[in-house]
Amino acid sequence: MLIKTKSIKKYSVLLSALMLSACTESKPTVPQVIESTAQMAPVELTIGEGFNEPLGYYESQPRFSWKIAKNSDLNTQTAYQIQVAEQAEFFENNELLWDSDKVLSDDTSWIQYQGTPLSSRQKVYWRVRNWGKNDLISDWSEPKAFELGLLNNNDWQAQWIGHPDTQLDKTPSQALLATPQYFRKTFSVKKDIIKARLYISAKGLFKPFINNAAVSNEDVMTPGWTPYAQRIESLTYDLTNHIKPGENVIAASLAGGWYAGRAFDQHEQDHRKPARLLAQLEVTYADGNTQIIPSDTSWSVTQNGPIRFASIYDGERYQQSMEMPGWTTTNFEDKSWKTAIAEPLEQNVKIVPKRHAPIRITEQLPVKEIVGVKGDVAIFDFGQNMVGVPKIKIPVIAGKKVKIRFAEALHKGEFYTDNYRSAESTDYYLPNKTGEIEYQPTYTYHGYRYIEISGFDENKQPEKSWATAMVQHSDMALHASFESSHDKLNKLSSNIVWGMRSNFYDIPLDCPQRDERLGWTGDAQVFATPSMYMGDVYAFWSAWLQSVREEQNSEGKVPLYIPFIDWKIKWTSSGWGDVATIIPWELYTITGDKTILADNYDMMQGWVNYHQKKSDKFISNMMTFGDWLQPYPTNLKDGDNGNRGNTDFNLIGTAYFAHSVELTKQAAQVLNKPQDHKELSLLHDKIKQAFNQHFFDEQLNLKQGVETQTTYLLGLAYNLFPQNKRDLAVDKLLALIEEADSHLRTGFLGTPLLTQVLQDVGRSDVIYDLLFKETYPSWFYSINNGATTTWERWNSYSIEDGFNPQGMNSLNHYAYGTISRWFYEGILGIKPAKPGFKEINIEPQFGDQLTQANGSYTTPQGEVSVSWNTKGNQLVMDVVVPKNTVANIILPTVDVTKLSVNGDISTDMNLSNIQPGEYHIRGNIKGNLK
Ligand code: RAM
Numbered sequence: 010m011l012i013k014t015k016s017i018k019k020y021s022v023l024l025s026a027l028m029l030s031a032c033t034e035s036k037p038t039v040p041q042v043i044e045s046t047a048q049m050a051p052v053e054l055t056i057g058e059g060f061n062e063p064l065g066y067y068e069s070q071p072r073f074s075w076k077i078a079k080n081s082d083l084n085t086q087t088a089y090q091i092q093v094a095e096q097a098e099f100f101e102n103n104e105l106l107w108d109s110d111k112v113l114s115d116d117t118s119w120i121q122y123q124g125t126p127l128s129s130r131q132k133v134y135w136r137v138r139n140w141g142k143n144d145l146i147s148d149w150s151e152p153k154a155f156e157l158g159l160l161n162n163n164d165w166q167a168q169w170i171g172h173p174d175t176q177l178d179k180t181p182s183q184a185l186l187a188t189p190q191y192f193r194k195t196f197s198v199k200k201d202i203i204k205a206r207l208y209i210s211a212k213g214l215f216k217p218f219i220n221n222a223a224v225s226n227e228d229v230m231t232p233g234w235t236p237y238a239q240r241i242e243s244l245t246y247d248l249t250n251h252i253k254p255g256e257n258v259i260a261a262s263l264a265g266g267w268y269a270g271r272a273f274d275q276h277e278q279d280h281r282k283p284a285r286l287l288a289q290l291e292v293t294y295a296d297g298n299t300q301i302i303p304s305d306t307s308w309s310v311t312q313n314g315p316i317r318f319a320s321i322y323d324g325e326r327y328q329q330s331m332e333m334p335g336w337t338t339t340n341f342e343d344k345s346w347k348t349a350i351a352e353p354l355e356q357n358v359k360i361v362p363k364r365h366a367p368i369r370i371t372e373q374l375p376v377k378e379i380v381g382v383k384g385d386v387a388i389f390d391f392g393q394n395m396v397g398v399p400k401i402k403i404p405v406i407a408g409k410k411v412k413i414r415f416a417e418a419l420h421k422g423e424f425y426t427d428n429y430r431s432a433e434s435t436d437y438y439l440p441n442k443t444g445e446i447e448y449q450p451t452y453t454y455h456g457y458r459y460i461e462i463s464g465f466d467e468n469k470q471p472e473k474s475w476a477t478a479m480v481q482h483s484d485m486a487l488h489a490s491f492e493s494s495h496d497k498l499n500k501l502s503s504n505i506v507w508g509m510r511s512n513f514y515d516i517p518l519d520c521p522q523r524d525e526r527l528g529w530t531g532d533a534q535v536f537a538t539p540s541m542y543m544g545d546v547y548a549f550w551s552a553w554l555q556s557v558r559e560e561q562n563s564e565g566k567v568p569l570y571i572p573f574i575d576w577k578i579k580w581t582s583s584g585w586g587d588v589a590t591i592i593p594w595e596l597y598t599i600t601g602d603k604t605i606l607a608d609n610y611d612m613m614q615g616w617v618n619y620h621q622k623k624s625d626k627f628i629s630n631m632m633t634f635g636d637w638l639q640p641y642p643t644n645l646k647d648g649d650n651g652n653r654g655n656t657d658f659n660l661i662g663t664a665y666f667a668h669s670v671e672l673t674k675q676a677a678q679v680l681n682k683p684q685d686h687k688e689l690s691l692l693h694d695k696i697k698q699a700f701n702q703h704f705f706d707e708q709l710n711l712k713q714g715v716e717t718q719t720t721y722l723l724g725l726a727y728n729l730f731p732q733n734k735r736d737l738a739v740d741k742l743l744a745l746i747e748e749a750d751s752h753l754r755t756g757f758l759g760t761p762l763l764t765q766v767l768q769d770v771g772r773s774d775v776i777y778d779l780l781f782k783e784t785y786p787s788w789f790y791s792i793n794n795g796a797t798t799t800w801e802r803w804n805s806y807s808i809e810d811g812f813n814p815q816g817m818n819s820l821n822h823y824a825y826g827t828i829s830r831w832f833y834e835g836i837l838g839i840k841p842a843k844p845g846f847k848e849i850n851i852e853p854q855f856g857d858q859l860t861q862a863n864g865s866y867t868t869p870q871g872e873v874s875v876s877w878n879t880k881g882n883q884l885v886m887d888v889v890v891p892k893n894t895v896a897n898i899i900l901p902t903v904d905v906t907k908l909s910v911n912g913d914i915s916t917d918m919n920l921s922n923i924q925p926g927e928y929h930i931r932g933n934i935k936g937n938l939k
Contacts, residue, residue, distance in 0.1 A: 036228040040660035048083040048147035051117070051137050056155055058365075058548035058602075065158035065208070065245025067362040069126040072325055072604060074118035075137050075150065076871050079891035083141035084925045085893050088113045093124060093135045097152045106133060109338060111140070111171065117893055118845065118869040119602040120595075129164045130206070130291075132156035150613050151318040158245045158362030159208050159289070160645035165360060167289040167303035169212065171263075172310045172369075175283035176350060186280035189316045189452060193260040194308040195339055196290075196300075198252055203291040205252045207259070210243035213284030214266035216263060218337035219251045219259055227369040229481055230454065233515035234267040236559045236572045242363035243287070252292060259290050259302060260337040264319040264452035270575040280320070280367060285352065287360065287517055297903060305449045309346035319452035321706035322429055322432035322524050324413075327448060330441035354878040364555070365548040368515050370397065376476040380419065380459065385467035388424055389476050394458040394798040396483035396521040398436075400472065404466035405440040411464040412437055414459035417522060417820040418795070418813040420731060424461045428805075429820045432524040436652055454481060456511060456522025456821050458797065483513045491832040494861035497789050498780070505826035508799040510541050512823050516553050516572070520801065527570035528553065531585035531634060532824045535761045538595045539830040540823075542866055554592060554605070558612045565619030567612075581619075583633040583662035589616035590669040594676060601869060602847015606676045613673040617689070620666040627699035629662025633673070636661065636719045637824075639756035640803050643715060650815065654756045655715040656723075660704050661758065664723035667696040671727065679844075700729050718745045719759030723768070726762040739770050751778045752786055757824045764831035768854060771901075777856035782830065783929035788828060799826040807826035836862045837875040842897060845869050851888055852899040855879050856935065870894050879934055886930040890923060897921040898930070908932040 025523055029087060047425050053076040055061055073091055077083050093107040095101050107124030117139075134152040141147075159165060172190045175181045207224065209217055210232050217224040224497040232242040242458060263469055271280040289301040314333055318326040335341045354360060377392035394417050413436040416424050426434070434457075436450050443466070460476060489506045512518040517536070519529040533553070540546050553571065560573045567586035570577060594603070594608035624629035639654030672691035706712055709730070711720060724730045730738045745754070755763060767776045783789045786803035794807045797823045805818035812818045834840045838853035846868035853862070853875060863876030871891030878885045884903055890896040898920035900908075908918050909931045 036217040049081040050148040169285035170349040189264040191314040202297040205248040217261040310349040325450040365552040369484040372480040376473040386463040387471040389825040414461040415455040486545040491864040508823040530588040534588040542833040565615030590672040615826040631662040636756035656719040657714040722762040759825035773854035849896040882934040884932040
């Protein structure tokens with residue numbers, strides 16, 4: 010059914026007698042009649058988790074989302090219609106693949122395509138229009154296109170190719186396995202082409218070239234890291250403009266990367282598998298025919314290229330004499346190259362399109378300072394701890410090896426690498442010509458702020474231009490916008506964003522520098538929501554959750570880090586494996602996308618079952634890392650390094666058991682599974698009861714063990730204490746904080762709960778006290794000691810004493826960066842009152858330590874922004890409520906009798922359920938903010 014509309018329509022609309030109206034300083038209490046043009050078409054059309062016209066898309070039944078334009082007359086949508094067609098022109102003739110027809114709904118996001126599932130390579134266009142008040146209809150949006158990648162293994166004619174010497178039955182040496190391979194294949198084009206696509210993947214890491222040019226100058230470390238035994242991602246590139254009539258050459262280099270290299274301290278198993286390349290170039294001619302150039306035995310391969318060794322932890326070794334000038338051009342002599350061997354695709358390893366943006370070079374940082382030069386050794390400071398590789402341009406002498414080392418901090422002025430543990434993290438360049446070289450490693454990455462270059466031509470004076478830091482991370486739009494009147498708080502906010510950028514390296518890493526760099530689940534569990542406030546990372550997290558699902562075993566166990574590499578720790582931990590329930594639920598809360606719950610529901614249930622298996626009479630005995638790295642651990646027994654803190658392990662396990670059950674129960678409700686909901690409710694009640702009986706006496710004292718801040722935080726955050734004992738629990742918590750001289754005593758698990766609990770119980774003043782502490786343990790302590798990212802321990806480093814002698818001192822761990830969530834949900838007060846921010850609570854927490862704060866968050870409906878200033882106890886606050894939402898502004902610390910909104914003063918000002926628009930709020934703060 011098609012509804013005909015004129016593109017411009019005049020109409021009149023009655024403004025409701027709502028107390029608060031958007032934007033204007035007018036008096037909206039008097040109903041007015043205004044003239045308006047027709048609604049504007051929807052804007053910002055995206056598919057899936059926010060992709061704009063993607064190429065090589067992964068879903069055959071995509072989800073559609075759009076926004077109401079900021080300056081549209083439409084405030085709230087009442088209905089929508091989506092159409093999908095093979096060509097943009099087909100819309101006019103109503104030749105459609107799918108037409109949703111008019112659907113009465115205020116949803117503007119995550120609407121699933123209901124037509125015949127789309128197939129590999131298919132390109133389609135879609136458009137949307139919507140209706141608002143008085144059934145006014147908008148124009149159709151501009152059509153947007155997207156194109157699918159290769160969805161199935163049988164789309165590939167290509168085979169895995171490799172160097173014959175690396176075949177496992179030839180028991181290749183470690184050296185051979187660690188040496189990158191280079192491939193090339195020439196082909197000729199005789200007809201006009203209209204389209205060319207390269208589909209490419211690797212067991213390892215690839216870098217493709219076409220006719221003497223890199224296919225991408227930004228993408229690095231592709232295809233990324235998934236559970237390779239089950240799923241490997243492919244990328245799609247548009248080569249239409251790169252292929253010329255006559256001879257062409259497609260080429261690629263290949264290294265082992267995460268697929269083949271070491272994990273943890275597995276030296277002996279280093280580079281245990283041969284890397285393989287999979288590539289399929291498809292050229293479509295103007296006559297409609299397609300030529301496929303698949304990777305197979307017609308490709309040539311060599312291991313005699315310039316990169317002699319490549320390892321994620323250890324670095325790269327480059328030999329100039331082995332360069333192969335012109336190897337990606339047609340007129341290169343490759344007679345000495347070998348014929349590639351080809352292996353078929355395994356049926357049980359799915360090759361599927363990459364479902365989130367690859368790692369890219371997103372920024373280049375210049376050297377800030379040359380810290381010291383001694384002979385042919387120079388130390389360069391980029392002023393920022395970060396991740397990637399350097400590009401160096403230095404004078405060298407033939408035969409004299411150049412070495413590049415990396416460090417996160419200097420130890421009393423000396424270059425310090427101990428905290429990298431066994432990761433060599435060193436790149437080498439062996440020149441065979443005297444002169445200037447330019448080099449940027451391809452198949453490794455480093456976490457660093459400083460580099461030390463040695464072996465350059467010491468007759469030359471080092472210059473800042475010798476090095477540039479190429480910052481790499483999973484590509485994401487960053488929208489962290491929090492700012493305040495306090496410099497250190499702003500610095501902390503910047504450090505947290507850098508911590509996120511550093512560790513979002515295709516998967517969420519614990520740290521990016523030492524011999525670890527793994528997808529630790531506990532760290533991810535606490536940081537997912539904070540990261541959503543700072544970047545467009547929904548796709549990043551939902552992609553990783555697929556890996557978590559794949560790594561969950563049949564008992565429901567979720568390994569400690571994902572993707573999993575078998576190492577000596579085989580157990581899992583409470584608070585870590587709970588990633589399986591926590592992230593799906595929290596992503597749903599923020600996005601409102603039920604797909605994330607539907608996709609992960611079985612995993613959530615599986616994890617609850619595993620908890621059940623690991624408990625006795627509802628008390629957990631699951632292993633745990635505890636409240637990891639809690640400061641000042643007490644009661645240490647011999648050999649205990651105290652890393653797991655003092656909070657009772659079974660108490661932690663039982664609290665997470667309850668929390669996981671609660672979240673799965675809520676998911677059951679959203680997904681309309683009443684039976685599951687009922688069973689999980691009963692289970693939750695039982696765990697709650699056991700939790701109280703087993704661990705606490707009547708006065709909420711622990712029956713045994715050490716009472717910690719985290720003990721009470723867990724009970725309060727996860728609502729485990731009886732209602733009539735909550736106040737008592739709060740008192741216990743506050744007393745423990747006071748006892749610690751208003752310092753936190755929390756580790757990875759407890760820290761994020763501090764803000765949630767204290768704000769809930771109306772004690773944001775205590776959060777402000779903790780947040781503004783300058784002494785250990787606190788966030789500002791790291792800033793006072795020069796931090797430019799967040800650290801693993803509260804005291805990993807100090808300017809005076811250097812690195813913490815306990816070891817394990819990453820200076821780039823995002824776990825304590827969870828405080829950033831409170832910048833948005835607390836200081837600015839922006840919180841989803843309904844999933845996906847359809848209803849928004851704006852409840853800013855004013856504090857004596859701050860006079861001003863501002864920031865915004867882009868909800869699925871649009872941007873909500875808050876800015877406040879409380880100088881002299883006068884409140885000046887501006888709020889923008891996005892289209893298609895309602896907001897509740899909650900200001901308990903403001904004297905309502907002195908409040909004005911958009912110029913109106915009223916004694917019965919109602920700030921709930923307010924409509925989209927701009928609000929200028931003025932008022933008096935009641936008394937002291939404390
Ligand atoms: C460390 C990791 C990680 C933490 C685990 C328990 O080695 O760095 O941050 O979650 O151990």
